[in-house]
Amino acid sequence: MKNVFWPVAIGTVLTISYLYHPSVPTILGGAAIGAALAGLIIWSSSRIGSGKWFLGKLALLSLVAGIMNATALDVLYSLLAAPEGNRFILGIESLLAGLVLTALGWFYVFLGSKEKK
Numbered sequence: 001m002k003n004v005f006w007p008v009a010i011g012t013v014l015t016i017s018y019l020y021h022p023s024v025p026t027i028l029g030g031a032a033i034g035a036a037l038a039g040l041i042i043w044s045s046s047r048i049g050s051g052k053w054f055l056g057k058l059a060l061l062s063l064v065a066g067i068m069n070a071t072a073l074d075v076l077y078s079l080l081a082a083p084e085g086n087r088f089i090l091g092i093e094s095l096l097a098g099l100v101l102t103a104l105g106w107f108y109v110f111l112g113s114k115e116k117k
Helices: 002-020 024-045 054-080 090-110
Strands: none
Touching (some): 002 024, 002 090, 024 090, 054 090
C-alpha cells in the first residue's frame, strides 16, 4: 500500500498546482516546490514520534512548510516575472498549503510508515 503514496502525493500536488497557477512554468515550478515540501513533511513526520501530540506537531511543521511554500512561490513568480497574479493572500495560502501537507503526512503515517526494529 505504501507504493501508492508517492503517485497519489505527486498527483495531488500537480493537480492543485494546475488548478492554481496561470501558466505551465508556474504549474511545474509550483508542483516541484509542493513535492519537495511534501518530502520534507514525510521525512519529518517519521521522526517526531507517534504520541498524543503527533498530529499537533505535524500540523505545526506543516504550517511552517506552508509559509515556506508561499515564500518559494513568491520567488518563483518573481523569477518568471509573471504578471498574472491571482494568488491568495499570504495567510490563506499558507494555511491551505499547511493543511494539504498535514493531510499528506497523516496519509503517509496511516499507510504504515513505522520502521520495524
